[in-house]
Amino acid sequence: MTLLSNRVWAVFAVLATIFTLWSVPTPASAQVTAFKQAVAEAASRDKDIAAFYQANGYKSIWTGRSGRERKRRAELIKTLNSAGNHGLPVSRYDPDGLVAKMKAAQSPRDLGLVEVEISRVFLQYSRDVQTGVLVPSRIDRGIVRQVPYRDRTSYLVNFVKSSPSGFLKALPPKTQEYTALMKEKLRMERLLAKGGWGQKVPTGSLEPGQSGNAVVIMRNRLMAMGFLDRSAGQTYDAKMTAAIQQFQLAHGLAADGVAGQSTIVELNRSVQERLQSVIVAMERERWVNQERGRRHILVNIPDFTAKVFDNGKLTFETRSVVGATNSDRPTPEFSDVMEFMVINPSWYVPRSIVTKEYLPALQRNPNAVSHIEITDSKGRRVNRGAVNFSQYTARTFPFAMRQPPSKGNALGLVKFMFPNRYNIYLHDTPSKNLFNRESRAFSHGCVRLADPFDFAYTLLAKQTNDPKGLFQSKLATGAEQTVMLEQPVPVHIVYRTAFTTPKGHTQYRRDVYGRDAKIWNALSQAGVALRAVQG
Known part of the structure; x- marks a missing residue:
């Protein structure tokens, strides 16, 4: 070895010794x-x-x-x-x-x-x-x-x-709704500790003017729920009729004051069931724990309503029709942003409707659904008489279908667009009679509005001094017209069977798609339990 190499090895030996000393742990460092x-x-x-x-x-x-x-x-x-x-x-x-x-x-x-x-x-x-x-x-x-x-x-x-x-x-969540739901949950838990609302009404229906034990039980239940002041009356009188109407309004029922079958069913639901709805609503509120938008649209599927909120206050409300309960038709829950409206819209028939409903009809009769145009891949109108529809299956059918603008168009005279992968939007409809129904799950998934023109005026009021005039001028052309929203509006399609209002009772709705029942079962399996609270 050379002298230089000996020195190198000596340095390595010293460094190794130092490293060893540093790496030997003291009791504290150990x-x-x-x-x-x-x-x-x-x-x-x-x-x-x-x-x-x-x-x-x-x-x-x-x-x-x-x-x-x-x-x-x-x-x-x-x-x-x-x-x-x-x-x-x-x-x-x-x-x-x-x-x-x-x-x-x-x-x-x-x-x-x-x-x-x-x-x-x-x-x-x-x-x-x-x-x-x-x-x-x-x-x-x-x-x-x-x-x-x-x-x-x-x-x-x-x-x-x-x-x-x-x-x-x-x-x-810091929303008013979440805070109010927490208060309602505590109120229900205290009611549960006290035994709930008492005996259930032992009959299928009751009408004003009746008397007897069932009426007394209904009276007691209405008092326990807070819809009727303390009373010793034993007849289904005017006060009880008014109380039933208030109950019906709070539960999405036709407010006729008659305790029919659907009213008795809702009246007899237990505190436990309502408490489950509140807990599920709180979970759902956590799923949308983000800024909703200073102006936003809220569509509540079980409530069959569409609402516009500005700075947390309700500024417009209309009844809605939502997707039917069939397996492929329920309206999905999601959020998106409305960008424009189409006045005098064409209806481009969804492929699922074309193949499941219209193709079988055309195979039976080529002139079926004559109000719908059949178009090829380039959008050109196809002569029905030149097509043998029986040769096609749902998979091989090569055509599309379109309904031109008209008062009878399936979308009515205006549709409100927030482009999304689910092909869901809000729109008018010629089938106005459905809005008088108590339960309104009839569409193929899109949301129909009872007052689409007023809804349009509300949206356009942010960008013009004459929203009605602007809308009507476009409508009068009879041609398809697109109107952009200068300020796009967030749209939240939600599902709440329990929700609160600034004044009055907490609102409850029926679980139209059975989704809340699934959520409660999953929460229960995760360890969420109902509890009774004294006080």
Whole structure:
């Protein structure tokens, strides 16, 4: 060996000695190392938690002795214990179990494992209370809503920078509706503790003027529900008729004051059933926990209404017809943005209707559905007499179908467009009689409006001083006219069987598609439970 090489090896030997001395852990550093190794090991099962702890050097944020960490874990445990107030599955977070694990931790490794477990529970709760316990698309294929999920790692990053109580309190939706639903939930839980609304009405129907035991039971139930002042009357009199009308209005029924079959069915629903509806509505509210838009359109499927809100206030409302209950027709739930309206629209018949309804009719009679044009791939009108419809199947039928603008057009005289993959929009209809029905699920999926012209005037009022004149001038041409909205309007198609109003009783509606029943079953399986609250 040369002298130079001997010196190099000597330097390596010195460096190796120094490295060895640095790497020999003292008792304190051994504890730190054991803690960090445990954190790294436990966090590796969750990429978001792992990313957070890797970025912070595997330091504790919960289990340390500092006042800040003590406050964090105390606030989290308090919050988890009150998760039931939000209709959340407290058993999923197991706050008592977390406390027991913290108390049982004897070594740095134990603390490292508990550290990660607390972060896991924290993330689970944060997402549940902010954007929902369930994944909507897994519950029903008609719930195609895009939930505004937040980045999971950001919860931890922002939490350590914030006041623990302030951060946790900011997670749930801050809408007036969510707050009101929480109050209604507590009211129902107190009613449940008191035994509910009493005996159910033991008959299929009652009419004004009747008397007897069933009328007395109905009177008592109406009083318990808050629709009738205290009374000793035993006859279905004017006051009881007015109370029934108020009940009917609050439950989406025809307000005729007669306790017919549908009214008795709704009147006899239990506190438990209504409480389930409220909890489901809270979960649904979490799915849309984002800015709705200063002006926005809200279509509530079970309520059969379309409403316009400006700065949180209802400014327009109209009745609607929604998709029928057939398997392929229910209206989907989603949000989008309305961009324009088409006056004197053509109806381009959806492929599903062409092949399932019109093709079989044409095969029986080539002149069937004569008000609909048959067009080729270039949009040219096809001579029916030159086509042998029997040779085609639903898969091979090469034509499209179109209904030109007219008063009898299936879309009526105006349609409101928010282009979406589901081909759903709001529109007029020549079938006005359906709006007089109590339940209005009849369409192929799109939403029909009872007052489409007034709806158009409301939308156009933001961009012209004469919305009616503008609309009517376009309508008078008889030709298809597109009017862009200068300020596109968010549209939210929702499904609420329980919702609140600024004044009066909470509104309840029938579960027209059975979606809320599915959601409740899923919530129940996740650990959500009804509870009775004293007080």
